Each structure stands twice: as structure tokens, then as C-alpha cells.
Amino acid sequence: MTTLWDHFKVGKDKEQHGGELFFNERLFGPVPYRGTKLSPAITQDDVDLLETRPSGKVKKFDLSDPAQLEEYELIIHRACIGWYKVLFRERQFDPEKKDWLVLCEWCQLYQEAPPHLRDALEGVHG
Numbered sequence: 001m002t003t004l005w006d007h008f009k010v011g012k013d014k015e016q017h018g019g020e021l022f023f024n025e026r027l028f029g030p031v032p033y034r035g036t037k038l039s040p041a042i043t044q045d046d047v048d049l050l051e052t053r054p055s056g057k058v059k060k061f062d063l064s065d066p067a068q069l070e071e072y073e074l075i076i077h078r079a080c081i082g083w084y085k086v087l088f089r090e091r092q093f094d095p096e097k098k099d100w101l102v103l104c105e106w107c108q109l110y111q112e113a114p115p116h117l118r119d120a121l122e123g124v125h126g
Contacts, residue, residue: 034110064099
């Protein structure tokens with residue numbers, strides 16, 4: 001079964017996110033948990049203790065390049081569901097390539113356990 005997260009290629013770009021991501025839309029909404037692992041016994045009370053951490057990004061995209069267009073579209077899709085926040089975009093048409101260049105600044109949001117709770121929430125001792 002394909003999920004919404006499959007469509008957005010979550011897990012295929014782990015390095016971009018600075019760690020393993022865990023999704024549970026019922027508990028976290030659109031913002032994933034970032035950590036080494038997540039205890040399957042996590043409850044809503046545990047989730048209430050998580051902190052939202054931003055990770056700012058900046059990149060210039062040449063939309064005539066299919067790989068860069070795909071990456072840019074992924075950012076826009078993730079912003080639409082509330083995981084990313086686009087902070088700034090500047091578009092410039094390139095008459096030679098007959099396509100767009102886009103400077104994009106965005107913030108990726110993650111849920112993380114505060115250091116004093118990380119072991120318990122990630123199931124290290126359980």
C-alpha cells in the first residue's frame with residue numbers, strides 16, 4: 001500500500017534530514033520525529049513533551065534540470081502539507097534555457113525529544 005509519505009520519498013533522503021525520520025500522523029501531524037529510533041509504546045502524553053526543531057535551508061534551483069525540478073517540487077509539496085515552511089522565493093526567467101531559476105529559502109520542521117527524555121522515548125531502556 002502506498003502512503004502519502006511514499007509519494008514524498010521520505011526515507012530516501014536521510015542525509016538531508018540529519019537523522020532517521022519516523023512518521024505517525026495521528027500523533028505528530030505532518031511533522032516527523034527525528035531520532036535514532038522511536039519506542040512503539042509512545043503515547044500522546046509523550047508526544048506532548050517533544051520539541052519542534054527547525055532546520056533552515058537555502059538553494060538555487062535550475063528548473064530546466066529534471067533532478068532539480070523534482071527536488072524543488074518535493075519542497076513545495078512538503079510545504080503544502082505543513083512539514084516545510086517556505087520563507088522566501090525569488091524567480092528569474094532564463095531566456096537562454098527558456099525556463100526558470102528559483103532561489104528558495106525554507107525551513108524543515110522536526111519533532112525531537114529533549115535530551116533528558118531521549119533515551120526513554122527512543123526505547124533505549126525499554
